[in-house]
Amino acid sequence: MPALCRDCLHAAEDGFARCPSCGSRRVVTHEDLFALSVAHVDCDAFYASVEKRDRPELLTRPVIVGGGKRGVVAACCYIARTRGVRSAMPMFKALSACPDAVVIKPDMAKYVTEGRRIRAMMEALTPLVQPLSIDEAVLDLSGTQALHGAPPALVLARFAAAVEREVGVTVSIGLAANRLMAKLAAERDKPRGFAVIGADEAAAWLAPQPVSLLPGVGPAMAKRLQAAGFSTLGQLGTLSPRDAAARFGEDGPALAARARGEDSRRVDPSRETKSVSAETTFETDMTTQAALEAPLWRLCEKLARRLKDKDLAAAGVTLKLKTAAFAIRTRAARLAQPTTLPDVLFAAARPLLAREADGTAFRLIGIGAQPLAPADQADRGDLADPEAPKRAARWAAVESLRARFGEGAVVRGRGLPKPPRG
Structure with a gap:
């Protein structure tokens, strides 16, 4: 049976339980090991792993990436997971389960940078890379054996070792005949895993x-x-x-x-992003429109930045609110023309907020862009709004100043925190 050592990358058609080259027991064996080509790659506890890489003293400590006692867990390391902490768990519950955890505020810019590094390494393996999130993607390595001089399984093992060596985080890989089974395989052996599920065994394994x-x-x-x-x-x-x-x-x-393990979806690198959004959870509940507008403005700025990064524009906005009782309200509006400008996003979201600010206590607010449009269609200006290009230029100037001197270099008055009023 084909086998592959994940430490020294020794591969052979005749299986082995212990690597004959380096003695490692981190060996993958499967009869279809060198024939399968669809892979799901998932970074292990990505945010927390990046933080531990940058702060080695935290290596043996439980780490939670999140914000504030009223926020939620964005990510946590596997040590914290053994204590019952999970992603999206309210912070107060996470800290109750793991009171000795080190809590780190998310640094999305850093995570995006590292995610892009890993994405580039994937794209060096095959053009068929479909990103699923900042730290997760599905790849199809069909037809790449001649290019790499090795079957997909060995290429993926080399990739995992390179990510660990060059980026300083680990990945888990699932190898299968289709996207569904590759994803399930990747979840089967985390962290630092490499699992294989063949087409003939999928239905029996799932049953x-x-x-x-x-x-x-x-x-x-x-x-x-x-x-x-x-x-x-x-x-x-x-x-x-x-x-x-x-x-x-x-x-x-x-x-x-x-x-039954059947999945006909292809790996599609051109898969369109359906929405882009930003949200925040408050330290204390907010009830008035005046109090809610400041965080809404800051989110509109963040959303505008994310749209620019993705070369997209908003053709509509969706307002999201979560009540103190955790009920979610969403309201949407279409825009007259696509935009990447925070003031246009805010102007569209503000009346939606006004209709919901009825005295209800809210713990979270979010703003999303949906549907999306190409960035080159945004803020062109017309007879109804001839000032749009000028506003776009002003916003570009603000972002340029912030890039040079920091986020606090230019702050709009409506983005300043207001004293709590309810």
Whole structure:
């Protein structure tokens, strides 16, 4: 059976439990090891790993990346995870579970920089790289063996070693015949993992697993499936397309197919970003429009920056609010023309906020751009708004000053924090 040592990268068609070259037991063996070409790459606890890389004294400490007692966990290291901490968990619950954790405020600029470094390393392996997030992507290495002089499995093992050596973080890799199974394989052996699931074993491997294992099946859907008598993926996978549609609607046949490990999606490097957003959680609840407008303005500035980074523009805005009781409200509006300017985003979001600021206590506010448009269509100006190009020039000048002298170099009055009033 084919085998690969993940430490010295020794590979052979005849399997081995211990590497004959270096003695390592970090060995991957699978009959399809050198034939599969779809890979899911996921950085391990990325934000926390970057922070530990930069602060080696934290290597053996539980680390949580997040903000404020009322914020949520953006990421946590595996030590913190053993104490029950999870991403998106409220900070007060995380600190209750792990009171000795070191809490670090997120440094998104640093994480984006490191994520782009890793992305560039992926793109050196194959042009078929589809980013899924800042630290996660799916790759198709079909047809690259002649280019690299090695099968995809060995190329991926070299890549993992290079990321660890050059960037200072670890990745987990799932190798399979399609995107779904590659993702599940990557989650099977974290951290610093390399797992393989062949096409012929996918259905059997999935059969005893709970329906909640399937990506896209959240708690509500899992509860619905279980109520219908489907607690395992094997049970769900027995449904014919007709029965699946009758029970679960138009998405039913695809759901049953995925329960069998079937996935026809291709790796698409040109996959369009559907939305860009920014949000913040308050230290104390806010109830008035005046109090909410300052953080909303700052988020509009952040959103404008993110749109520019992605070479996109907003053709509409979506306001998000979360109440003190954790209920989410969203309101949307279309724009007369696409924009990348924070004042236009703010002007569109402000009336949406006014309708929701009814005395309700809010713990979070967010602003998103959706639908999106190409950046070259933004802020061109017309008879109804001839000043748009001038505003775009002013905003570019502000960003230039901030790039040279820091974020505090130019601050709009509406972005200054206001004394709490409710």
